[in-house]
Amino acid sequence: MSTAAVIPAAGRGVRLGPGTPKALRSLGGIPMLVHAVRAMTRSRAVSLVVVVAPSDGVAEVQAMLDGHGLPEGKDIRIVAGGETRQESVRLGLAALPEDVDIVLVHDAARPLVPVEIVDAVVAAVRDGAPAVVPGLPLADTVKQIDPGTNVVTGTPERALLRAVQTPQGFRRDVLATAHATVPGDGEGATDDAGMVERTGVQVVVVPGHEEAFKVTRPLDLVLAEAVLARRRA
Numbered sequence: 001m002s003t004a005a006v007i008p009a010a011g012r013g014v015r016l017g018p019g020t021p022k023a024l025r026s027l028g029g030i031p032m033l034v035h036a037v038r039a040m041t042r043s044r045a046v047s048l049v050v051v052v053a054p055s056d057g058v059a060e061v062q063a064m065l066d067g068h069g070l071p072e073g074k075d076i077r078i079v080a081g082g083e084t085r086q087e088s089v090r091l092g093l094a095a096l097p098e099d100v101d102i103v104l105v106h107d108a109a110r111p112l113v114p115v116e117i118v119d120a121v122v123a124a125v126r127d128g129a130p131a132v133v134p135g136l137p138l139a140d141t142v143k144q145i146d147p148g149t150n151v152v153t154g155t156p157e158r159a160l161l162r163a164v165q166t167p168q169g170f171r172r173d174v175l176a177t178a179h180a181t182v183p184g185d186g187e188g189a190t191d192d193a194g195m196v197e198r199t200g201v202q203v204v205v206v207p208g209h210e211e212a213f214k215v216t217r218p219l220d221l222v223l224a225e226a227v228l229a230r231r232r233a
């Protein structure tokens, strides 16, 4: 029995602006994806990392990882991704060997997640939760709107909301069933836990971490560089 991490890294990073695919962009001189792989391998629980690369960038990602001296004793594999995040995760799952019973799914775009969060997610799954997501309370009040008119239709109680992060952790069978039965991105599930919810399986939230934020827009890169600089000081 073992724990594997799947890292979807096949997105283009459209919201970050033109340039290299997001996961391959540099953060403190090191590609974002390398940070993300290291963040997973820092956890003693994780023995295998499957990186899901842009379909036209598998060789480039392989060379990039080889060039950055990844940790000894960890199995790192690369597979080609798909058109959507969901498809990329599915392709990553298909590459897992049989003995894997716990799967983490971690965005390459969350390069700075502390190992404590990775360990806490694995521990919660090992303790019996079928699906676990790290999450944080929201700073902003959230409004629901009618997208046609921009009229506010509701204000969910903020204290009951959590902004969820990755790695999300799952019993392998639970995640595999979700990916085999829940329809694609267009139907609304924007994360793996959302797919699992649709299969009727309970998802539990554990405390997330501010530094596990997702690099999505240009300002996030500024923040990520600042966090790294502070760590290195």
Ligand code: CTP
Pocket (backbone or CB within 6 Å): 007, 008, 009, 010, 011, 012, 013, 014, 015, 016, 022, 023, 052, 081, 082, 083, 084, 085, 086, 088, 089, 107, 108, 109, 110, 214, 215, 216
């Ligand atoms: N991802 C993926 N395959 C896709 C789309 C996304 O593996 N077809 C990955 C991204 O590489 C990223 C993670 O899913 O690590 C989270 O997605 P997001 O932050 O939305 O990244 P992008 O899709 O690359 O960014 P954008 O939506 O701005 O284009």
Ligand code: MG
Pocket (backbone or CB within 6 Å): 011, 085
């Ligand atoms: Mg995206």
